[in-house]
Amino acid sequence: MSIRSSVRLAGVLAAAAVAVCGCGSSSKGGSSSPSDGAAFPVSVHGTGGVTVIAHAPRRIVSLSPTSTEDLFALGAGAQVVAVDDESDYPTNAPRTKLSGFQPNVEAIAGYRPDLVVISDESPASLAPALRKLGIPVLVNPAARSLGQAYAEIEQLGLATGRRTQARDLVKRMKSQIAASVRAAHRWGRGLSVYDEISQEYYAAASGTVVGQLFALFGLRNIADRAPDPQGLGYPQLSAEYVVAANPDIVLLNDTVCCGQSATSVARRPGWSKMTAVRKHTIVALNEDVASRWGPRMPTLAAEVARAVKSAHAAGL
Amino acid sequence: MSSGPQTASAPAPAPALAAGSAEQGRSARLGVGLRLRWGLLGVAALTASLVAGLAIGPASLSVGAILADVASRLPGLHLGHRLGPLDAAVLWQIRAPRVVLGAIVGGTLASAGAGYQAVFRNPLAEPYLLGVAAGAGLGATAEIVYGPAGSRSLLIAAAFAGALLAVVAAYALGRSLSGRDVSTLILAGIAVSLFLTAVQTFLLQQHTQSTTAVYSWLLGSLNSSGWSDVLLVAPYVAFSLAVLLAHRRVLDVLRLGDEEAEALGVNVARVRLVVVLAATLGTAAVVAVSGLIGFVGVVLPHAVRLLIGASYRVIIPLAAAFGASFLVLADVVARTALSPAEVPVGVMTAFIGAPCFALVLRATSSEAL
Numbered sequence: 001m002s003i004r005s006s007v008r009l010a011g012v013l014a015a016a017a018v019a020v021c022g023c024g025s026s027s028k029g030g031s032s033s034p035s036d037g038a039a040f041p042v043s044v045h046g047t048g049g050v051t052v053i054a055h056a057p058r059r060i061v062s063l064s065p066t067s068t069e070d071l072f073a074l075g076a077g078a079q080v081v082a083v084d085d086e087s088d089y090p091t092n093a094p095r096t097k098l099s100g101f102q103p104n105v106e107a108i109a110g111y112r113p114d115l116v117v118i119s120d121e122s123p124a125s126l127a128p129a130l131r132k133l134g135i136p137v138l139v140n141p142a143a144r145s146l147g148q149a150y151a152e153i154e155q156l157g158l159a160t161g162r163r164t165q166a167r168d169l170v171k172r173m174k175s176q177i178a179a180s181v182r183a184a185h186r187w188g189r190g191l192s193v194y195d196e197i198s199q200e201y202y203a204a205a206s207g208t209v210v211g212q213l214f215a216l217f218g219l220r221n222i223a224d225r226a227p228d229p230q231g232l233g234y235p236q237l238s239a240e241y242v243v244a245a246n247p248d249i250v251l252l253n254d255t256v257c258c259g260q261s262a263t264s265v266a267r268r269p270g271w272s273k274m275t276a277v278r279k280h281t282i283v284a285l286n287e288d289v290a291s292r293w294g295p296r297m298p299t300l301a302a303e304v305a306r307a308v309k310s311a312h313a314a315g316l
Numbered sequence: 317m318s319s320g321p322q323t324a325s326a327p328a329p330a331p332a333l334a335a336g337s338a339e340q341g342r343s344a345r346l347g348v349g350l351r352l353r354w355g356l357l358g359v360a361a362l363t364a365s366l367v368a369g370l371a372i373g374p375a376s377l378s379v380g381a382i383l384a385d386v387a388s389r390l391p392g393l394h395l396g397h398r399l400g401p402l403d404a405a406v407l408w409q410i411r412a413p414r415v416v417l418g419a420i421v422g423g424t425l426a427s428a429g430a431g432y433q434a435v436f437r438n439p440l441a442e443p444y445l446l447g448v449a450a451g452a453g454l455g456a457t458a459e460i461v462y463g464p465a466g467s468r469s470l471l472i473a474a475a476f477a478g479a480l481l482a483v484v485a486a487y488a489l490g491r492s493l494s495g496r497d498v499s500t501l502i503l504a505g506i507a508v509s510l511f512l513t514a515v516q517t518f519l520l521q522q523h524t525q526s527t528t529a530v531y532s533w534l535l536g537s538l539n540s541s542g543w544s545d546v547l548l549v550a551p552y553v554a555f556s557l558a559v560l561l562a563h564r565r566v567l568d569v570l571r572l573g574d575e576e577a578e579a580l581g582v583n584v585a586r587v588r589l590v591v592v593l594a595a596t597l598g599t600a601a602v603v604a605v606s607g608l609i610g611f612v613g614v615v616l617p618h619a620v621r622l623l624i625g626a627s628y629r630v631i632i633p634l635a636a637a638f639g640a641s642f643l644v645l646a647d648v649v650a651r652t653a654l655s656p657a658e659v660p661v662g663v664m665t666a667f668i669g670a671p672c673f674a675l676v677l678r679a680t681s682s683e684a685l
Contacts, residue, residue: 086525099524197528200529200532200540201540226656235657238374238375238539238657239410240375240406240410243375243405243406268542269410273401
């Protein structure tokens with residue numbers, strides 16, 4: 001492979017992989033009642049233009065793990081007939097071999113879907129190909145802000161005839177996140193944070209959704225000093241910069257995929273002298289919760305609050 | 317860099333022998349004094365790049381503070397004062413091994429490249445040609461996908477094993493097709509590479525969650541290296557360089573052609589095997605710790621050849637010295653250009669190296685190739 005195409009791929013994949021890591025723990029069922037009497041047809045204004053949905057969808061295919069979580073949290077689980085191979089939460093989602101990255105249009109059409117939900121990590125050719133077959137497609141890009149994550153939930157509510165449930169879910173998420181922030185932000189102000197995405201020192205900067213969450217706690221993100229020409233929000237930092245910046249809080253998002261832990265990072269060159277290692281303010285996150293901007297975001301906010309509290313308890 | 321000794325204008329005696337004898341005349345005229353001068357320049361370049369590598373980086377350590385810290389560590393003297401524990405860890409546990417590893421990787425890729433070019437008598441021969449890159453890539457991918465999470469030493473071992481296996485496969489295939497022809501071996505290497513790359517792509521498509529880790533490795537980086545990596549590769553690299561240096565005179569004889577070399581008593585097949593194995597062992601070891609860093613192995617030996625002379629007695633040691641300095645400096649740029657973000661060093665080597673090489677090509681006569 002040529003170096004140039006590798007670089008481009010790596011840039012895309014670094015961002016993509018962040019949103020893809022897969023593993024689930026507990027499950028949450030989708031209720032079976034299809035809709036709350038919403039009037040169809042509806043027009044959903046998504047990234048790929050306007051999607052007109054003629055009737056309440058009963059055979060949804062989701063090729064995006066975040067959208068899968070959204071759909072089940074809305075209670076639309078019973079309307080979902082197939083989800084992609086990365087959609088491992090909730091565990092009762094009908095996981096198939098369908099892939100969002102290398103989608104096979106025939107295989108998707110084989111489920112006779114009346115709505116397909118994809119993310120912007122699927123190839124751009126997928127939506128037109130499905131629409132040509134008369135299948136409505138909703139493109140839910142990986143959210144760039146908390147607001148966008150909420151908006152996508154509300155869009156899915158509109159598309160599935162569950163607008164009330166979507167409004168309630170968003171309200172619940174906002175109040176849970178606000179509660180976590182209230183509980184910890186007075187200690188977070190001024191503390192610095194390093195949010196590790198991979199062992200190669202890719203980190204989440206403030207432009208990402210999780211970065212915006214840190215800002216709510218008043219945390220200062222050490223990745224923000226890195227120029228980010230592509231605007232991906234996930235720069236690769238130099239190893240020596242991470243140690244020299246000496247963050248008060250270290251969050252690890254490479255625990256499930258790559259076996260990183262507070263113990264393993266303490267063995268990295270130079271890390272034994274870092275405040276976060278000496279004061280035990282390293283928090284291992286479940287990277288699936290921390291990389292899908294869906295209904296589990298309040299769990300992530302609670303983890304950040306826990307990290308801030310432990311830093312406060314350690315006298316930072 | 318200056319344009320070197322102006323000896324390229326030697327009139328070619330007879331067209332049939334032009335290339336060979338022009339080169340011989342050129343290296344014969346490269347006197348002992350001149351060789352010494354280039355040798356000293358190589359040492360100076362390496363020293364300067366190591367110092368620059370140690371002094372420049374995203375963590376703001378002043379040169380004065382670094383010098384004071386170094387002075388304080390010299391036994392017997394009571395000079396200077398030490399850096400704080402965190403800064404000292406940054407300097408000695410992160411930056412220093414990275415600089416040393418950069419020198420080792422660059423020196424090994426360049427000297428191995430010179431070795432391949434000599435035994436294949438092919439200016440495009442390079443360390444990755446025989447499947448080293450594809451094999452190491454497949455090994456690393458397989459380890460990341462199937463191995464226990466987060467084991468760096470296992471990743472290195474897998475990449476190393478993959479590289480060696482690929483070269484053995486290419487060599488066996490090349491031999492089975494035709495015992496003698498040099499280009500057959502290169503074609504066999506390409507066939508093996510394409511096959512292994514296909515397997516690797518398939519693995520990646522089945523395990524998309526591993527793509528970041530795999531591509532980070534493939535792009536080549538010295539970012540997460542430590543002294544353990546230096547110790548790990550040192551024996552293989554030392555062995556590889558020793559074998560190449562020991563064969564540098566024989567490689568000069570090989571330039572005359574297989575039959576002529578045989579007539580002079582050189583066991584060509586054996587030399588070729590030993591040099592290829594040594595170059596591959598060194599390359600596989602450094603590729604395993606640094607990922608794929610292109611350009612250094614192809615172009616640095618040529619730059620030395622164009623600037624200084626075509627004798628492998630000169631090319632092997634100087635390619636090692638200049639390759640080491642080049643990669644250390646490229647890595648300084650890689651970690652400072654977008655500081656504190658990283659640029660893959662493999663991108664930097666091509667980005668800086670290709671225009672420099674074009675300048676060298678323009679400034680010298682192309683007949684030296």
